[in-house]
Amino acid sequence: MHLQTDRQRSTIRPLTDGNLVAQAAALVGMSAWSCDLASEALEWTPGVFDIFGLDAGTRFERQDTVALYCEESREAMLRLRAGAIETPSAFSMEAQIRQPGGELRWMRLAARTRVENGRVVQLYGMKQDITQDRLRWEDLRRLAENDALTGLGNRARFQSEFLDLPEGSERLARIGALALFDLDDFKGINDRWGHAAGDTCIARFGQRLAETFPNAALVARIGGDEFAVALPATVRPAALEMAMRRRLGRLVTQVEWQETSIPIGFSAGLAFLTGSPEAAFAAADAALYRAKRSGRNALRVAA
Incomplete structure (x- = not known):
């Protein structure tokens, strides 16, 4: 294998371009979100609105989005969320939601906590639409079972x-x-x-x-x-x-x-x-x- 000389080598620089990071995340359907625990105010990047089937200008509160989770996923999400806030810690899960129009979607949810003065003040993380992956997995499972x-x-x-x-x-x-x-x-x-x-x-x-x-x-x-x-x-x-x-x-x-x-x-x-x-x-x-x-x-x- 040919090795480069020191003159040919270059240092890998940290990627700080926020727009480029967002564009790269969008390639795999990943979007960012955050929730302020004091006010329960949500902040979403455009991809999260797409997952939930909501327009960016929609007026909603956190409980409105929680209601879109299917029952089993909602119970699991609330349990993991409460545990992360109490610990504090991170969690991840796959959740099924039903958009306001009735379409079922699957997403991968990852969450971390931000702590100030010993208290958890914010949850933030990524959400990724994995509906097609789940459909392919269900097809494989049906073939196997x-x-x-x-x-x-x-x-x-x-x-x-x-x-x-x-x-x-x-x-x-x-x-x-x-x-x-x-x-x-x-x-x-x-x-x-x-x-x-x-x-x-x-x-x-x-x-x-x-x-x-x-x-x-x-x-x-x-x-x-x-x-x-x-x-x-x-x-x-x-x-x-x-x-x-x-x-x-x-x-x-x-x-x-x-x-x-x-x-x-x-x-x-x-x-x-x-x-x-x-x-x-x-x-x-x-x-x-x-x-x-x-x-x-x-x-x-x-x-």
């Missing part, structure tokens, strides 16, 4: 959102039962009409499952023709079983494929959560196989 054929959750999502939930967790407490479904004589469908017809039957059955159980915590395709539905813990087990039996008729129907009506049926196993997710899965799976041995369109409930 959703089954391409049905659009339902896949086996990996079933693992993370059900099987891996620890006992006693809040998320698991919201699930009352697990139902497993398996198409009857699916091999016969493939053998008679071909795999394209079989894929169509799987896709239609998955769609009907999602429509039949709209309040389910999760509907997933966990195998070739096997599905799982995590049912909410909103009613007693007996009532849940009755409601499920009433709905099962919606799943037994014909699938239209290339001017042919293909009949599809299923077997189902139901287990109520009384212990670990793995135990409920094993119980529902055993009930499913009892249903398959008993005939078409059958439901069995784990003892």
Whole structure:
């Protein structure tokens, strides 16, 4: 590698041109803001107005902008803000907001505190519009967690959102039962009409499952023709079983494929959560196989 001589080298000078700094920050969608804690007066650079969907001449107070944060983001921002003022310290987060026109946006928020005489007097920092980054991330997440054929959750999502939930967790407490479904004589469908017809039957059955159980915590395709539905813990087990039996008729129907009506049926196993997710899965799976041995369109409930 060629090294420059001392005469050729030059000192890197600090960048003090405020306009150039602002222009460079704008290239990556970054904008500055500050909040005076005594008066709660806000100061924004133009990019922050754009993120919130407000005109620079808009008359507003801080609570008006806080109201634009979506609930979960607002709670997190207020908690982090209070902690930074109390400590004092800095914080950063990603927040979702809803502009006055209704459009949802995502921003990255970074904040620091300015202290005078031992008191925090100002919060300041940067805000960056990351909406497109979030949309790309959501697309990647859907590809990773959703089954391409049905659009339902896949086996990996079933693992993370059900099987891996620890006992006693809040998320698991919201699930009352697990139902497993398996198409009857699916091999016969493939053998008679071909795999394209079989894929169509799987896709239609998955769609009907999602429509039949709209309040389910999760509907997933966990195998070739096997599905799982995590049912909410909103009613007693007996009532849940009755409601499920009433709905099962919606799943037994014909699938239209290339001017042919293909009949599809299923077997189902139901287990109520009384212990670990793995135990409920094993119980529902055993009930499913009892249903398959008993005939078409059958439901069995784990003892």
